[in-house]
Amino acid sequence: MIQVINRALDLLEQIANDPERPKALGDLADSLNLNHGTCANILKTLVARGYVEQIGTKKGYILGSQSYTLTANEAYRKDLLEASREEMDALTQAINENCLLAVLKDNQRIAIYRTFAEQDLQVRTTDIKPIYDSASGRLLLAMLPKEKIQRFIAKYGLPSDESWPEVQSETQLLDSLALMRREELALQTIANRHVMGLAVPIYKNGLVVASLSIYLPEYRYMAMDKQKLIASLRQCAKNIHKRLN
Known part of the structure; x- marks a missing residue:
């Protein structure tokens, strides 16, 4: 052996x-x-x-x-899943848009639970995506302590023009992340796909353990009451927080 x-x-x-x-x-x-x-x-x-x-x-x-x-076991982050399923299902029923629960792993955001709307046109995103390429990943990075953000940048570099075209320097990246951290909200426009992504943090014992996000076609987002949509997303995250704690 x-x-x-x-x-x-x-x-x-x-x-x-x-x-x-x-x-x-x-x-x-x-x-x-x-x-x-x-x-x-x-x-x-x-x-x-x-x-x-x-x-x-x-x-x-x-x-x-x-x-x-390896075993197709959905128990990863079991506490998160148990606290989130019912709340995310209710949010999707209320707004009729897809929702995503994700966690951070190295330079990727990993989806661990999804809900699906009943729209004819829906936005689908992969389970594993580079941090810079998604609202949920950017939000999770923004909520890390400053020293961890600096280590992340040192290890993985800046986003490419394709993944985050609005960010052209480390200063712009840090400013963008600082704004997300202050607002506890990430907004992403994927212009070439006409898609909007919104993400907020989920806390457990004072630490951010996941992100909750909504992805939808840009035309539906533009026709919505945006503040109401964000408020619904934040309320769902708060409800999950209460269940976790």
Whole structure:
């Protein structure tokens, strides 16, 4: 048997015993009689591949989205899903537009739940999308602490002209993100598709854990009461927050 594979599987099983409760590196290593350095290296690989997710620098590790994807298990972020389904279904019924719940993973936003309207023309977006390419991704990035935003920019660079044409420099990017953070709202116009995206944050215990967004054709957005639409989106996010807390 290959020892490092066994150790990686042991770590996954240990985390999966209680997948939503973060487990510290030291606790994981000690429970499996692993050298702390060896354990850290294995976890680093599992995090990079998406099978494990690190919650902060000290809180520990939980299962990542890829672990659930392997079994087509919708339990990823189970608390979020349980709190969001009913509220998002109600929002879609009220406004008759598609809604999306998403979380941040590296330089991507990952959709973990969707609702669909009964419109003849609907806007569909992929489950995984680069952060800069979506209102939900931009909002999640904007709500990160400033030092994490700087690390993100240093690692992944600025958006391309195609993904975010309004942003041409780091200063413009930081200004745009700061405005989203202040307003707790991201608006995106996808001109070549005539699509509008709107996103707001969802909080749990004072931290932003997800984004709630609406995507719709631009012509329907322009004909709507925009303030009422945004208010409905914000209210849904608040209702999810109450259920989470």
